[in-house]
Amino acid sequence: MATVDLKDAKKVYSSGVEAVKGxxxxxxxxxxxxxxxxxxxxxxxxxxxxAGLETISSGTVAIDGKxxxxxxxxxxxxxxxxxxxxxxxxxxxxxxxxxxxxNRGTPKDEIDSxxxxxxxxxxLSALLDRRPRELSGGQRQRVAMGRAIVRNPKVxxxxxxxxxxxxxxxGQMRVEIKNLQRTLGVTSIYVTHxxxxxxxxxxxxxVMNAGLxxxxxxxxxxxxxxxxxxxxxxxxxxxxxLLALTGGLSGPTLADGTAIGFAPADTKAATLGFRPEDAxxxxxxxxxxxxxxxxATVEAVEPVGAESFLHCAAGGVRIVMRVAGRAAARPGDQLxxxxxxxxxxxxxxxxxxxx
Amino acid sequence: MIGQxxxxxxxxxxxxxxxxxxxxxxxxxxxxxxxxxxxxxLRPPLPFWPGDQFWNNYSEALFGGVGRIGGxxxxxxxLNTTIMALGVAVGKIFISILSAYAxxxxxFPLRMTFFWLIFITLxxxxxxxxxxxxxxxxxxxxxxxxxxxxxxxIASATATLLxxxxxxxxxxxxxxxARVDGxxxxxxxxxxxxxxxxxxxxxxxVILFIYGWTQYLWPLLVTxxxxxxxxxxxxxxxxxxxxxxxxxxxxxxxxxxxxxPPILIVVLMQRWFVRGLVESEK
Numbered sequence: 001m002a003t004v005d006l007k008d009a010k011k012v013y014s015s016g017v018e019a020v021k022g023x024x025x026x027x028x029x030x031x032x033x034x035x036x037x038x039x040x041x042x043x044x045x046x047x048x049x050x051a052g053l054e055t056i057s058s059g060t061v062a063i064d065g066k067x068x069x070x071x072x073x074x075x076x077x078x079x080x081x082x083x084x085x086x087x088x089x090x091x092x093x094x095x096x097x098x099x100x101x102x103n104r105g106t107p108k109d110e111i112d113s114x115x116x117x118x119x120x121x122x123x124l125s126a127l128l129d130r131r132p133r134e135l136s137g138g139q140r141q142r143v144a145m146g147r148a149i150v151r152n153p154k155v156x157x158x159x160x161x162x163x164x165x166x167x168x169x170x171g172q173m174r175v176e177i178k179n180l181q182r183t184l185g186v187t188s189i190y191v192t193h194x195x196x197x198x199x200x201x202x203x204x205x206x207v208m209n210a211g212l213x214x215x216x217x218x219x220x221x222x223x224x225x226x227x228x229x230x231x232x233x234x235x236x237x238x239x240x241x242l243l244a245l246t247g248g249l250s251g252p253t254l255a256d257g258t259a260i261g262f263a264p265a266d267t268k269a270a271t272l273g274f275r276p277e278d279a280x281x282x283x284x285x286x287x288x289x290x291x292x293x294x295x296a297t298v299e300a301v302e303p304v305g306a307e308s309f310l311h312c313a314a315g316g317v318r319i320v321m322r323v324a325g326r327a328a329a330r331p332g333d334q335l336x337x338x339x340x341x342x343x344x345x346x347x348x349x350x351x352x353x354x355x
Numbered sequence: 356m357i358g359q360x361x362x363x364x365x366x367x368x369x370x371x372x373x374x375x376x377x378x379x380x381x382x383x384x385x386x387x388x389x390x391x392x393x394x395x396x397l398r399p400p401l402p403f404w405p406g407d408q409f410w411n412n413y414s415e416a417l418f419g420g421v422g423r424i425g426g427x428x429x430x431x432x433x434l435n436t437t438i439m440a441l442g443v444a445v446g447k448i449f450i451s452i453l454s455a456y457a458x459x460x461x462x463f464p465l466r467m468t469f470f471w472l473i474f475i476t477l478x479x480x481x482x483x484x485x486x487x488x489x490x491x492x493x494x495x496x497x498x499x500x501x502x503x504x505x506x507x508x509i510a511s512a513t514a515t516l517l518x519x520x521x522x523x524x525x526x527x528x529x530x531x532x533a534r535v536d537g538x539x540x541x542x543x544x545x546x547x548x549x550x551x552x553x554x555x556x557x558x559x560x561v562i563l564f565i566y567g568w569t570q571y572l573w574p575l576l577v578t579x580x581x582x583x584x585x586x587x588x589x590x591x592x593x594x595x596x597x598x599x600x601x602x603x604x605x606x607x608x609x610x611x612x613x614x615x616p617p618i619l620i621v622v623l624m625q626r627w628f629v630r631g632l633v634e635s636e637k
Contacts (some may be wrong), residue, residue: 048531051531051535052534052535053531053534053535072534073531073534073535074534074535074536074537074538078535079535080531080532080535082528082531082532083528084526084528085528086526086528086529086531086532087532088529088532088533088546088547089551090547090550090551090553099536099538099546100535100536100537103536103537103538103542104537147532147536
């Protein structure tokens with residue numbers, strides 16, 4: 001129903017702090033865009049700028065092709081789901097959902113039918129006469145979603161809506177949000193610091209750091225080709241293993257002096273990286289050619305059921321390996337980590353992807 | 356809750372009953388005196404049980420007019436005092452909730468200056484500024500008017516601070532949710548803030564009503580006509596230095612009538628308090 005376009009949007013607080021330092025994102029109609037980044041990266045500020053709750057210092061925000069910099073939050077036709085739900089404590093669930101419509105002057109019977117049908121979708125019908133304090137966390141979350149959906153807005157904005165739920169419920173709601181968003185077909189922007197949520201929900205993933213966009217793309221594209229060491233270490237759990245390179249006489253070496261044995265993909269490469277699942281762990285001394293071979297010492301083993309994580313010391317740093325099922329290795333074991341060259345990622349001195 | 360043993364229950368009740376007796380006995384004795392004839396009161400000891408003059412005394416005081424205060428009936432005094440106490444309580448709540456709303460939710464120039472100006476007035480008791488206030492009231496022709504009784508007592512730094520503290524506990528997200536829902540400043544105030552402040556307002560109302568009811572110095576200064584007296588002032592005027600000249604039975608009736616409204620307010624509003632506390636809405 002609407003596109004959202006940010007052009008060089010900046011936010012400078014009166015204290016001089018630059019929270020958002022020029023962000024340009026184009027979100028197509030009906031897509032779910034996830035803003036992800038560590039706390040303080042400006043993702044929430046950016047969302048609030050789109051909502052109209054923060055003024056825009058420079059640049060433009062356009063909803064459905066119309067620049068809305070000077071438009072108040074109520075007139076932008078957006079609906080927001082807040083982290084702490086922000087339900088009106090003195091109003092019943094019904095009134096919480098109806099309040100926005102009433103302020104808009106929607107006729108009473110239309111409000112009623114819309115609230116009831118939304119409540120049905122969210123399985124809130126039995127709770128319409130309760131007050132927020134009589135609801136569980138998950139139910140409150142649903143009401144907050146319902147309050148947004150019932151308005152039938154152009155854009156949904158989600159500000160870390162699942163961070164107050166327990167892990168199991170979070171997983172359920174994640175799927176539910178995704179399904180709802182797809183069936184309703186409403187353009188959505190979702191802020192989270194949880195990379196798992198980001199990966200699973202996003203049509204477009206925006207990784208932010210220190211007020212700037214690090215990378216925009218489809219989640220798997222970003223996963224497979226992170227644009228910087230920051231993205232590489234932020235997206236994916238456990239994160240990508242990153243090893244700094246120093247230029248030795250006989251080619252690049254790792255921090256502990258191990259020569260990598262072949263030329264990096266780019267002459268400017270200063271860091272190499274590989275995903276925990278992209279390397280094999282072997283006790284075999286024989287190594288294939290054209291692969292990175294690292295002698296490693298197992299420091300800890302974390303079995304999680306379907307897979308195990310091996311924390312190893314290798315190349316002068318700690319790396320994490322993902323192996324399927326039960327790990328045969330024990331702490332203290334010596335083994336080799338073999339990563340094929342095409343699975344390696346290369347980054348330059350500033351952390352940018354090269355090669 | 357601490358102990359459920361019979362002895363502890365007995366002890367707790369004994370202490371409570373003793374406390375109630377100490378507080379209630381003087382009031383009971385006032386009531387007893389208010390049902391006796393003047394002669395009985397003047398000839399000690401005062402009987403322990405109520406006399407038979409209840410209707411006589413109360414109707415005389417309420418409707419007959421009391422000689423020493425210019426023949427004004429206690430009914431009139433009660434009306435005056437009620438108007439003043441209500442005016443002070445409602446006015447104070449109205450002014451202070453609005454100023455707290457402005458200070459907490461709006462960004463305007465000199466916001467903190469205004470806050471501190473209000474705050475500083477806390478340090479000035481009414482008595483300090485009573486002469487200039489009196490002069491202003493005389494110049495405005497407000498002596499012997501309800502406005503003169505009420506307006507100077509309305510400004511309240513304490514209530515403003517109380518509302519400010521409460522408003523500051525309202526999460527920013529709630530304000531933002533209301534903005535997204537299309538609630539302007541007035542709608543937010545009436546639809547969200549006022550209902551949430553309900554219990555605070557009730558508590559303040561009780562305190563301020565009693566404050567207004569028991570005012571002594573200001574009504575004493577600003578009313579000359581017996582018609583405009585509050586009940587506390589009239590009570591004082593009814594007592595003469597010569598014992599025989601004082602109509603003690605009517606004084607006792609007036610005293611009883613003077614304490615009834617505050618008691619009623621507390622008793623009635625108490626249910627509100629408790630409900631507010633139990634419901635503590637988060």
